[in-house]
Structure formats: C-alpha cells, structure tokens
Amino acid sequence: MSVTVYVPRDASAVSVGADEVASAIAREAARRGESIRLRRNGSRGLAWLEPLVEVETPQGRLAYGPVATADVPALFDAGFLSGAAHTLALGPVDAIPALRRQQRVTAARLGQDEGDNLAAYVATGGYAGLRRALAMSPVDVVAEVTGSGLRGRGGAAFPTGIKWKTCAEAAGTQKYIVANADEGDSGTFADRLLMEGDPYSLIEGMTIAAYAVGASRGYIYLRIEYPHAQQMLLSALAHARAAGWLGPSIGGTDFGFELEVRMAAGAYVCGEETALLESLEGKRGQVRFKPPLPAHVGLFGKPTVVNNVVTLATVPWILANGATAYRELGTGNSRGTALLQLAGNIRHGGLYEVPFGMSLRELLYDIGGGTLSGRPIRAVQIGGPLGAYLAEKHFDTALDYESLAANGGLLGHGGIVVFDDSVDMAEQARFAMEFCAAESCGKCTPCRIGSVRGMEVIDRLRAGDVAQETLLRDLCDTLLNGSLCALGGMTPYPVLSALDHFPDDFRRTETSR
Numbered sequence: 001m002s003v004t005v006y007v008p009r010d011a012s013a014v015s016v017g018a019d020e021v022a023s024a025i026a027r028e029a030a031r032r033g034e035s036i037r038l039r040r041n042g043s044r045g046l047a048w049l050e051p052l053v054e055v056e057t058p059q060g061r062l063a064y065g066p067v068a069t070a071d072v073p074a075l076f077d078a079g080f081l082s083g084a085a086h087t088l089a090l091g092p093v094d095a096i097p098a099l100r101r102q103q104r105v106t107a108a109r110l111g112q113d114e115g116d117n118l119a120a121y122v123a124t125g126g127y128a129g130l131r132r133a134l135a136m137s138p139v140d141v142v143a144e145v146t147g148s149g150l151r152g153r154g155g156a157a158f159p160t161g162i163k164w165k166t167c168a169e170a171a172g173t174q175k176y177i178v179a180n181a182d183e184g185d186s187g188t189f190a191d192r193l194l195m196e197g198d199p200y201s202l203i204e205g206m207t208i209a210a211y212a213v214g215a216s217r218g219y220i221y222l223r224i225e226y227p228h229a230q231q232m233l234l235s236a237l238a239h240a241r242a243a244g245w246l247g248p249s250i251g252g253t254d255f256g257f258e259l260e261v262r263m264a265a266g267a268y269v270c271g272e273e274t275a276l277l278e279s280l281e282g283k284r285g286q287v288r289f290k291p292p293l294p295a296h297v298g299l300f301g302k303p304t305v306v307n308n309v310v311t312l313a314t315v316p317w318i319l320a321n322g323a324t325a326y327r328e329l330g331t332g333n334s335r336g337t338a339l340l341q342l343a344g345n346i347r348h349g350g351l352y353e354v355p356f357g358m359s360l361r362e363l364l365y366d367i368g369g370g371t372l373s374g375r376p377i378r379a380v381q382i383g384g385p386l387g388a389y390l391a392e393k394h395f396d397t398a399l400d401y402e403s404l405a406a407n408g409g410l411l412g413h414g415g416i417v418v419f420d421d422s423v424d425m426a427e428q429a430r431f432a433m434e435f436c437a438a439e440s441c442g443k444c445t446p447c448r449i450g451s452v453r454g455m456e457v458i459d460r461l462r463a464g465d466v467a468q469e470t471l472l473r474d475l476c477d478t479l480l481n482g483s484l485c486a487l488g489g490m491t492p493y494p495v496l497s498a499l500d501h502f503p504d505d506f507r508r509t510e511t512s513r
C-alpha cells in the first residue's frame, strides 16, 4: 500500500525549496521501489519549519522539518515513511507546540489538504455556512454577521455586519462584492496563506456576502506579487463553478453569483478601498473623496462591499457555527480570533491564530522564541508600515483593538515586525516618511509634499539641529489632520512613536552612529 507524504506548495515553502524536496522524495521513493502518494498541501503557517514534510501513518500525520533536499536519503534510511525517529522528526503535527497553542477558526483547514481540493473542503464542513445562509433570509444573514461581532481585518476594524447592512439597504439592483487581496502591509501574509491553502473559504464567504446584500458579481483584487495564489484561486473557482457553487443557480436556488480574479496594480495605495475601486475600473489608483461610501456608490458607481480576505474567509465559519460561538471568543469589542503574523527579526516567524487578548510579550517570547539574532527585542511595529512602534514598556499590552489603541498602537491587518537592539529608530522614522512619499497617490498636499519635507526635517534633526523636533511634530499634526486618507493620515504614527519612545536615537549625531 502506498504511503501518503505531504509537502507544502505555498509560495513561502516553495521559496525555501519545497518543490525540490518534493521531487527528491519522489525520486528517492522510485529508486528504492517504495510506493508513495505525494500530496502538495497548503502551509500550516510555521514558516521557520518549512519545508514541513508530513507522513500519514497509523498514528496520524507525523511531521519532519525543516527538510532540505540533502536530508531526503537519510530520512528514507531512517524509515520516515513509517514515522521512524530522525533528527528532523517533530512528532504528530497537531502536537507541535506552536500549533497546539492556537485556536484555529479561520485558518482551521490550513495545511490539511491541497487548497483546491473541493471534495476535501466539503468533507471538512465546507459550504455548510452557505447552505445555512441560503435557508435564511438575506436580512437574517446580515444580522448573524452583525451578531458575531466580526470587525474588518483589513485595517480599520469596521463592523462587517453594519457595512453589509448599508449596502443591502442601498438602492439599486446591480451590486458588487470585492475582496481586498492586495495585502501590502509589511510582515503580513495571512491573506496569501488563506488563498493558497484554503481558497474556498474566501469564495464561500464572498458568495454568502453576495446573497446577504443582493450582489450578483464579485471580484478578487489580488496582489500582483501573488502568482501562486492566483493559480490556486483560478483552479478553485473552476471547481466551484463545475460543482454548481458558483454561477446562475447556486445550491439549486434562484440566487446566482459570478466571481473573477483581477490582478492588482502593484501600488500600496491601491489597497485603500476607493483607490482599489478606481484601479478595478481600469483607472489610475487614486483615493476618492468619502462620502459617498463604497457601500452606496462603489464599483462602476454601484453599491459595493469591500472586505478583506480574512474577514470574508471567516464568514463561512460564523454561518456554519452560529454568531454566538464566534462572539464567545475574544475580549471586549474585539470578538473572535486574530490572525497574527510574526515577521522581521524573530526566531519562530509565522502565522498564529489566537483569540484576541493574548499579550504581546507572550506572542514575542513564548510563541515567537525571541529574536533570531539572539539579541534583546527593542522595538516592534504592529499594523504595517504606518503602524506605531512599541517599546519594551508596552510588551504586556493585550493584542486587541482597544488595548493597543490605549497604548497609541493599532492592530491593522495583524502584521508584527520585530527589531533587535541594533535598530536605529531615527532611521526607521525617516523610512516612514520615505515610504509615504514613494507610495502617495498625490491627491492631497499634506501627504504628497509633507512626506518629502518630513524626510528633510528628520535629516536635519539627525544631523544635530534639535530645534527641528518642534517642526517635525507640527508637520505630523498637519499630516494627521489634513490628509485625505490613512496613508498620509497614519504616517505620523511610526514617526511620533519612534520620537516618543526612542528619543535618544534622534539625538545621536551622524558621527556617533
């Protein structure tokens, strides 16, 4: 009987040699006359263990990692096909501490099967949410999502049910659902892992959203740098369509929904929902004035829901398990789970899904294992390139929207980038201004010009002109209050937090650096 061996095929596993490892395993098995069935699953999100090879045994799926091509003959010699011991053996995959500590809801299926395996999706509860939704009225579906307390995971944390209700109640027969899959924040990859490892959860979530608000078409606006996700989505869409989960009469009802993938323009600002809509319409990605909200006047002028991938991929679970089950997780007004992504200088980088409320310290040290360099953690940026920097004194902050806001931070899309004590925070502050200047859509003056002046002011401050600090704070105030969108409006977060928590870095002169 053949033995099933899993080797992930998501972009990060592939980038560290998963394809070569898979080929080496197939070659070695053929050479030894061993019968194996090689399956290419999604990643479980444990980036530091990739390529994470799993073997199906009578004791369950046993893991080995990180496996290099050169390790393959020795793994066969040791008898890994029957789960034998080896220096790379990690035991039952579900018992790996970094997975055991998590509470996987949205990411529950990650790593289990090939992402586009529709039969496996349905066998693990897939489409139960849509089935239940179709048996309810659209108004009740919106109420269920509202009742779950789900807030948008794209950055602004706006209540999803309220957004859907606004669109559902907007006048007009043509409406759209748009998945924001532009994922531009530094240190973020939750959207990508979901699309590569469990694309049907996004497709099902968008279909439920379409039913709830009365939309007949949807678009996935996908980051141009995600070709693996594109392939996976296209394959999953074709399977879903063939099985009747997309198209004119879904689940035997008269509800029809069509869905397409559109590759993004490759600009950070195109993740901002109105710039995204401009780009989807084939125009230059510039931010629109609000109001009107996209829920009233969105794509091609029609009522449109724009939601993040994680938000939409969470909806099937909520419909299948009920709003209360989701609401019971989390804390305060941060209900459910957070998909936190640990990146930068960290030993155990990866994706961790935990209920809101875990402390930053627990995540950084107990789960993340401290820095990769072995030096102390000095600063942590949460919420993308426009997120605030937090210092050691903030590490006991709970990771939820309210606690982070109380400490001047924000969760954003859950990206956490770690820096050790060799970081120069004045340089990081300058980089925030440089990023804003490079990515500005140019529509408003504070962002377009203020960011360039910001770099100059920081340069003068770093050169020893201490009076420039007042000017820098004034400039940040203008950006904060005068910008049209959050790109300019949030650039002061990293700049001011660096200035407030790490003032000494701005007082060192160039020669003392």
Ligand SMILES: Cc1cc2nc3c(=O)[nH]c(=O)nc-3n(C[C@H](O)[C@H](O)[C@H](O)COP(=O)(O)O)c2cc1C
Binding pocket: 151, 152, 153, 154, 155, 156, 157, 158, 160, 180, 181, 182, 183, 184, 185, 268, 269, 270, 271, 272, 273, 274, 306, 307, 308, 309, 311, 312, 485, 486, 487
């Ligand atoms: C400059 C900028 C970039 C953004 N990039 C993204 C992005 O890549 N993905 C995303 O989902 N939201 C992004 N957002 C937030 C979106 O504008 C919007 O709030 C979000 O897609 C709504 O979905 P949600 O309610 O599910 O969070 C960005 C916002 C700004 C201001």
Ligand code: SF4
Binding pocket: 269, 287, 439, 440, 441, 442, 443, 444, 445, 447, 448, 483, 484, 485, 486, 487, 488, 489
């Ligand atoms: S803040 Fe920047 S990105 Fe946003 S609208 Fe103004 S110029 Fe464009």
